[in-house]
Amino acid sequence: MNNQNGMATLAVVSGILIVIALFSVSVASSGLGDIKKAQNLVEDTRQRANAKAGLDCAIAVFEQKELNPKDVDFSESVFDECENSTGSSIVMIGSESPWLLSATSGYASSNIVVQSGGASAAAFKTTGSLIIDGGNAWTPAKGSKVATADGVDIYECTAIIAGGDVTIDVGNSAAEFTSELSGENEQCHSNFSTHIPANTEPVTNNFDSDILTSQENIDVFQDFFDVPKEKWEEVKSGYDVTLTTGSAVGDETKTAVSDCGASIKSLIASGNKKIWVEGDCMLNGLSGAGSVDNPPTVVIKNGVVGANGAFVFNGTIFQFTVDYAESAIANSWGAYKKTDGTGHILCNNGAMSALCAQIIGGYQDDSDKWGKLPFFFNGSYESFGSYLLDVDNSVSLVRGAFKPGHDEGSEPPGTSGVPMLLKGSIHDF
Secondary structure (H helix, E strand, O other), X not given: OHHXXXXXXXXXXXXXXXXXXXXXXXXXXXHHHHHHHHHHHHHHHHXXXXXXXXXXXXXXXXXXXXXXOOOOOOOHHHHHHHHHHHOOEEEEEOOOOOEEXXXXXXXXXXXXXXXXXXXXXXXXXXXXXXXXXXXXXXXXXXXXXEEXXXXXXXXXXXOEEEOOOEEEEOOOOXXXXXXXXXXXXXXXXXXXXXXXXXXXXXXXXXXXXXXXXXXXXXXXXXXXXXXXXXXXXXXXXXXXXXXXXXXXXXXXXXXXXXXXXXXXHXXXXXXXXXXXXXXXXXXXXXXXXXXXXXXOEEEEEOOOEEEEEEEEEEOEEEXXXXXXXXXXXXXXXXXXXXXXXXXXXXXXXXOOHHHHHHHHXXXXXXXXXXXXXXXXXXXXXXXXXXXXXXXXXXXEEEEEEEEOEOOHHHOOOOOOOOOEEOOOOOEEO
């Protein structure tokens, strides 16, 4: 009996010891698990912090050095210092836009999208169409550097961007159309350098990639000023001086349209670098104004712009309209219909009468063409600076030796088509 009680007691004690042992193992395991979880959490936090710090550093380097993944000499070694200081690995993922700039540490990564928005800087840019008559030598905007050969950097270039058609007619003379960079150690890629030989039939929308036509949703104002056109008054408030043109007879607040160019030149000579013009503007008299080292910007709102003659201007001209009727454009050129019922269009004796007389041979009695012509140049024009035009459904006309040259310093960053960091695209994993 005692033996049975002893066995029972031993069984109970053994059972209790087993329970205690199991409880002890459970407690120990739970403690070790919590410690392991804590260690994993610390390690995960450390890796995420390293990845985020690596990406922040890479973003700073990308922007400061104006890096371009499309450049033939682009190398991820530019991020070595960021990798060493943050303990992360930084790579550019992808062979073309969009790319992914990624910083990784352990299992954690932090990424941002790099995207090429397409070329938006050019020597001539218009929301409408452009007709070029005669030989021209254009200096286009430089985009991505795609190669280097024999010490010469080769770029994707953009001479013209148009929302509509582009027609180039060199005529029957010895004139030709070229689009080439002027620097000794730089040139446009062969696919981005339009050349139309002399004695060639008119060409429409069939060019190399430096002339972009029928561009959808083109917004010249937004691209240049980085704000919507509806906020033009905000842009105007940042300009040095405003020049209002019109009939100066009896109104000293207005400048005669024929004196517009000379007045702009005088304002630039006085130290003004940002000039705003309200109304029509005859550019004759502007010759010699501006500086290659510090070119001015001239904005012309709600008016037609013309020039007749030879001159050089080192600066950028931006022309745009807001709620401006086509009939007002036609009237600005001095084109009016006879009241005898014939529908014939004649030129009055206004400020633009000389240009009107040159246009009428081609436009004749087509009032629709007159109302779509915001810009007409005839002569020899050379500039260090772009001509930009934001007039919907317009058709600009250029005759003679028109030689605009893009000024890289005149436009906001990102307008050259060089890839940029896409804001709001950072993701952490």
